[in-house]
Amino acid sequence: MGGFTGRERELASLDRHLRWVREGRGDQRGRALLLRGRRRVGKSRLVDVFCERSGVPYVTHQATRGEDPARERELLLAEVRQSSLPDVSLLAGVERTADWATALRQLAAVLPDDAPSIVVLDxxxxxxxxxxxxEGALQTAWDRALSRKPVLLILIGSDLAMMEQLSAYGRPFHQRGVEMQLPPLTPYEVGEMAGLPAAEAIDAFLVTGGLPLIAQEWREGESREHFLRRSLEDPTSPLLVSAERALAAEFPAALQARHVLSVIGSGERTFTSIAARAGTADRALAPGSLNPALKSLVEKRLVAVDTPLSVKGGERDRRYRIADPYLRLWLAFFERGIADVERGRGRQVADSVERSWPSWRGRAVEPVVREALARLLPDEQWPNVHEVGGWWPRTNNPEVDLVGADRVPARGIGFVGSVKWHERTPFDRRDLAVLARDALAVPGASEDTPLIAVSRCGFEAEGLAAAYGPEHLLKAWLPE
Structure with a gap:
């Protein structure tokens, strides 16, 4: 799978923003676009392709973490002088500026007055x-100079929390920019890129996390086993290095949060078990240390928090999981396997993944299934289901994979369900009997509550209100 694929919708969105500038639709001639998305999701590549195809002059500046501000401004002006902007001669001899306000005014001065241009600050x-x-300097420069030019200013950021805060009330750039988020590729898009049927497409999504750099390495029709084995023969493969580089950018220094992330990646889900594993042999990690680490990981969108869905509030029984399935796989297997791959033992790492794949996948696919159902519903059969989650008590027994409800916390339970994502075993009568028993434990459910099931390879049970297979789930991400 070569070339730039899978982002036609996002390129069209960028084209619409540029057209808005070109046609002068607003009271301001310029438009600021705040583009956010997690690391390695392809933001820079998307904007590079957009700029190259736009046919208008542009400049792109990639910031460097930890760079001295004066040096950063020098590099920006150097990029401007070497760009396709028409009036860069105005900066001849200008190499240094005293502050950001001056640098941004100089940038505005070289932008054309009568034709559109693009400025990218990555x-x-x-x-x-x-x-x-x-931040304040940008607001001033935008109000007084940049917005008066027909320019599309694109601010790119991987720090999702900080990018969201840029336009928040009370911040200098409030209501000055249009927000755009670049998500990972969907399971449907990954399947289309790899030429895979529905069940294998979802597996490929679990492996790649929808990251284009990894997904484009998947050969047409290639099996998951072969892709993993081939990728783990190369210590520089995107599958192996993408998470390592992203985490190095997120955690430039040794931080407690990085250690806690690895603990969650190893499979610990509750506050108590994470504290015990993240601490020392004789002492759990103190709440005063664990709480800030968890808060940081959730803000960075690296960790997701799940609460049991029922007619009772479930905040006290929250669970933590790695939000991105690729990072979840990397932390579980590849982080500790990097040294083996570098020694030419990648086959052993692939074998360890294969041995644990059924149990790992069974847990990892559940959030994907819930997301798919949440996208598909409400529908004619479930007109009142607006939330899809799971349920578990403090003891974690029983665990119910799927609960459909009208809201959080629920006023009414629409259905209770089970996910069986086995390679060859269908959802059968025994699975249905277990589901019927466990459903009664969900607060708000009763013997009359409809039962549904999700299975990778079919059903051999009567009495289900609905049954969803991979093909049905994949419809949740069909292009509009």
């Missing part, structure tokens, strides 16, 4: 880390 949060004053 990893803008790193500029703000180095010099927080840059």
């Amino acid at each position: 990893e803008f949060p790193w500029i703000l880390e180095g010099d927080p004053v840059a």
